[in-house]
Amino acid sequence: MNTQALKEMLCKMGDDALIMGHRNAEWTGLAPTLEEDISFSSIAQDQIGHALAMYTLMHEHLGEPNPDIIGFSRPETDFTCCHLVELPNSGYDFSLIRHFLFDHAEILRYKALTNSAFTPLAQVAAKITGELKYHILHANTWVRHLGNATEEAKARLQTSLNTLLPYALGIFEPSIFEQALIADGIFIGENALQTQWMQTIAAILKQTALHLPDVTTIQPVYGGRRGYHTEYLQPLLTEMTEVFRIDEQAEW
Amino acid sequence: MSSLDPRINRLDLVKTAQAENIQPHQHWETYEVFVQAKRGGHHTHAGSLHAADHDMALIFAKEQFARRGQCHNIWVVKTSNIFALNTEDADMFAENNEKKYRNTGGFKVSDKITQYKRSHKHTQPDETD
Amino acid sequence: MYGGGYIYDPENKNQAPIAEDPEKLAEFEAKIDNGEKIEPSDWMPYEYRRQLIRMIEQHAHSEIIGALPEGTWITRAPGFKRKMALIAKVQDEIGHGQLLYAAAETLGKPREQMLNDLLSGKSKYSNVFNYPAKTWADVAVIGFLIDAGAIINQLANSKGSYAPYGRALKRICAEESFHLKQGYEAFVYLATGTSTQRAMLQDAVNRWWPPIMHFFGPSDKISVHTEKLIRWQVKMDTNDNMRNDFLEQYVPKIWELDITLPDPNLRKNPETGRWEYTEPDWDEFFRVISGNGPCNKERLDVRRWVEESGRWVRQALFKPNEIYKVPLA
Ligand SMILES: [Fe+2]
Ligand SMILES: [Fe+2]
Numbered sequence: 001m002n003t004q005a006l007k008e009m010l011c012k013m014g015d016d017a018l019i020m021g022h023r024n025a026e027w028t029g030l031a032p033t034l035e036e037d038i039s040f041s042s043i044a045q046d047q048i049g050h051a052l053a054m055y056t057l058m059h060e061h062l063g064e065p066n067p068d069i070i071g072f073s074r075p076e077t078d079f080t081c082c083h084l085v086e087l088p089n090s091g092y093d094f095s096l097i098r099h100f101l102f103d104h105a106e107i108l109r110y111k112a113l114t115n116s117a118f119t120p121l122a123q124v125a126a127k128i129t130g131e132l133k134y135h136i137l138h139a140n141t142w143v144r145h146l147g148n149a150t151e152e153a154k155a156r157l158q159t160s161l162n163t164l165l166p167y168a169l170g171i172f173e174p175s176i177f178e179q180a181l182i183a184d185g186i187f188i189g190e191n192a193l194q195t196q197w198m199q200t201i202a203a204i205l206k207q208t209a210l211h212l213p214d215v216t217t218i219q220p221v222y223g224g225r226r227g228y229h230t231e232y233l234q235p236l237l238t239e240m241t242e243v244f245r246i247d248e249q250a251e252w
Numbered sequence: 253m254s255s256l257d258p259r260i261n262r263l264d265l266v267k268t269a270q271a272e273n274i275q276p277h278q279h280w281e282t283y284e285v286f287v288q289a290k291r292g293g294h295h296t297h298a299g300s301l302h303a304a305d306h307d308m309a310l311i312f313a314k315e316q317f318a319r320r321g322q323c324h325n326i327w328v329v330k331t332s333n334i335f336a337l338n339t340e341d342a343d344m345f346a347e348n349n350e351k352k353y354r355n356t357g358g359f360k361v362s363d364k365i366t367q368y369k370r371s372h373k374h375t376q377p378d379e380t381d
Numbered sequence: 382m383y384g385g386g387y388i389y390d391p392e393n394k395n396q397a398p399i400a401e402d403p404e405k406l407a408e409f410e411a412k413i414d415n416g417e418k419i420e421p422s423d424w425m426p427y428e429y430r431r432q433l434i435r436m437i438e439q440h441a442h443s444e445i446i447g448a449l450p451e452g453t454w455i456t457r458a459p460g461f462k463r464k465m466a467l468i469a470k471v472q473d474e475i476g477h478g479q480l481l482y483a484a485a486e487t488l489g490k491p492r493e494q495m496l497n498d499l500l501s502g503k504s505k506y507s508n509v510f511n512y513p514a515k516t517w518a519d520v521a522v523i524g525f526l527i528d529a530g531a532i533i534n535q536l537a538n539s540k541g542s543y544a545p546y547g548r549a550l551k552r553i554c555a556e557e558s559f560h561l562k563q564g565y566e567a568f569v570y571l572a573t574g575t576s577t578q579r580a581m582l583q584d585a586v587n588r589w590w591p592p593i594m595h596f597f598g599p600s601d602k603i604s605v606h607t608e609k610l611i612r613w614q615v616k617m618d619t620n621d622n623m624r625n626d627f628l629e630q631y632v633p634k635i636w637e638l639d640i641t642l643p644d645p646n647l648r649k650n651p652e653t654g655r656w657e658y659t660e661p662d663w664d665e666f667f668r669v670i671s672g673n674g675p676c677n678k679e680r681l682d683v684r685r686w687v688e689e690s691g692r693w694v695r696q697a698l699f700k701p702n703e704i705y706k707v708p709l710a
Binding site for chain 2: 026030033034035036038039041042088089134137138141145239
Binding site for chain 2: 420422423424449452453455456457476479480483486491492493494496497500513514515548549556679682683685686688689690692695696698699700701703704705706707708709
């Protein structure tokens with residue numbers, strides 16, 4: 001098994017979940033209704049939990065330091081999250097569409113990984129898939145409802161979809177280890193995943209008044225997987241590590 | 253104005269400084285939530301919530317009423333679809349001693365059997381004869 | 382959190398007593414004397430209903446406003462364990478607000494109206510949340526000590542006569558125990574940590590101590606009104622008793638870590654068994670409640686942002702023809 005390839009894959013999955021979880025947790029206490037506040041907060045907590053699970057695999061099986069160090073002390077260039085998760089929140093439409101695009105990719109990825117040749121990952125993936133089922137139910141329900149509601153709601157969702165789609169395609173930026181991962185039976189590969197994802201989101205969006213732009217004409221936003229990031233990641237990382245940096249030797 | 257909360261600094265508080273009144277019913281309808289802790293058990297009332305329809309009520313109920321501990325299934329019912337007796341009339345549930353015939357305690361035959369056995373023994377011919 | 386003992390009630394002074402049907406009132410009071418609970422559809426005196434709405438509503442506001450000072454540290458919480466616990470804790474506080482608004486609604490005041498009264502300042506929330514959470518140590522102090530105060534207050538109230546409030550509080554108290562545990566752990570890590578950590582914690586304790594002493598409210602003036610609320614099991618204990626319970630349970634836990642409290646007169650009187658302290662500055666308390674605390678404006682501005690920025694979402698799924706029904710809770 002190619003451990004370098006495996007490490008790279010776990011790291012990007014952990015980084016995606018960590019940053020997405022932070023962005024979504026920013027809504028805790030501030031969401032449109034109390035009930036939705038609670039639901040969306042659980043989703044954010046799950047995502048941070050998924051990051052912890054990936055970093056724990058790296059720590060326990062691949063000789064990396066403990067999850068707190070992986071998550072909260074690497075420089076920006078060592079992060080391999082996609083740009084989609086880095087963008088700051090704007091309206092709730094933006095966060096809902098991002099959640100819809102992101103979590104559909106997540107559930108398909110983790111479902112595929114339940115058959116991974118790396119069995120510790122396959123076991124974790126089965127548990128995470130259960131949680132992601134709720135994420136998908138939540139995202140689909142909201143998108144179906146708002147995507148068929150008032151003109152304002154439809155226009156907001158459409159604008160967010162148009163803005164976020166190029167970034168969402170960046171989720172599937174291929175790894176240099178793509179062939180190794182497939183050959184070792186660790187993962188089905190980003191290409192196959194993107195095909196499944198396109199079909200799923202198209203089927204849901206079809207049930208709404210929203211229009212899915214033609215992805216073949218869209219330039220995906222790549223770079224995150226190679227350590228190039230938007231201007232928004234570093235300030236968030238600075239924030240996330242602020243307390244640790246007060247005293248790096250201390251236990252918090 | 254700058255907040256100590258970096259999240260708050262990213263919101264545009266100036267734009268929303270004047271809030272209009274929230275109109276009646278803007279937080280949607282109320283639903284009652286029934287949670288089944290384990291397969292095979294009853295669904296029990298757990299509380300109520302505000303949702304736009306039953307689909308939304310279900311996704312909200314899952315996290316507000318089942319994010320800790322055991323849960324196997326959830327029902328939601330629109331509050332307006334629940335009908336209840338008047339609590340002021342609760343005395344109609346009072347125990348009624350005349351209705352013993354409905355309960356196991358209303359049927360006691362052991363005395364009869366003892367009495368029967370006693371009297372029967374006396375009149376029966378002795379088998380060892 | 383967190384009702385605290387103090388219920389803001391400016392109307393009460395000018396209120397002429399309502400003449401209740403003596404027969405119904407006697408029946409109602411007999412039920413309470415019997416230890417029976419009151420359900421939403423039962424007959425209840427006007428003043429009982431009014432006082433409960435005020436109390437539960439202000440408790441609910443305190444939960445959703447109380448989510449803000451700690452929310453300040455969500456993105457910055459150090460490490461996975463602290464971060465996930467903090468998000469879950471703040472989430473619980475919103476959940477408590479949800480449960481309590483539902484309990485208040487059963488008395489006939491819709492959620493929308495309660496939120497309007499919060500935003501207009503007509504209704505208040507616990508004063509303690511008008512203070513800022515300046516450092517990570519503030520999160521530990523809030524989670525440990527404010528939630529500890531909340532538990533004392535809420536446990537007392539959970540035994541009150543109004544059934545929906547009692548039901549909500551039972552669940553809330555179970556979750557508050559988790560808040561206290563996670564807050565205490567963060568507190569102990571700072572207290573037993575490096576000198577920087579200890580200094581941060583001591584500073585936070587010094588700043589939070591006056592609001593904590595205010596938390597249960599001023600000594601009760603035993604009036605006919607409060608006596609009635611005690612008889613009706615709306616008010617379950619005096620503010621001074623609850624404050625004393627709090628000091629009894631938690632001051633030793635602070636002192637054993639060599640963290641000091643900024644009150645030279647704080648001590649337990651071995652003869653009376655009661656705690657003694659410098660009388661809190663109640664002028665400051667009322668000054669902050671009336672809107673002049675360090676964070677009053679920000680707290681309400683943020684809630685206003687929540688309502689305004691979420692308006693389109695709620696409007697999109699609004700069905701004008703549905704008939705509002707008070708929840709059963
Ligand atoms: Fe709490
Ligand atoms: Fe609470």
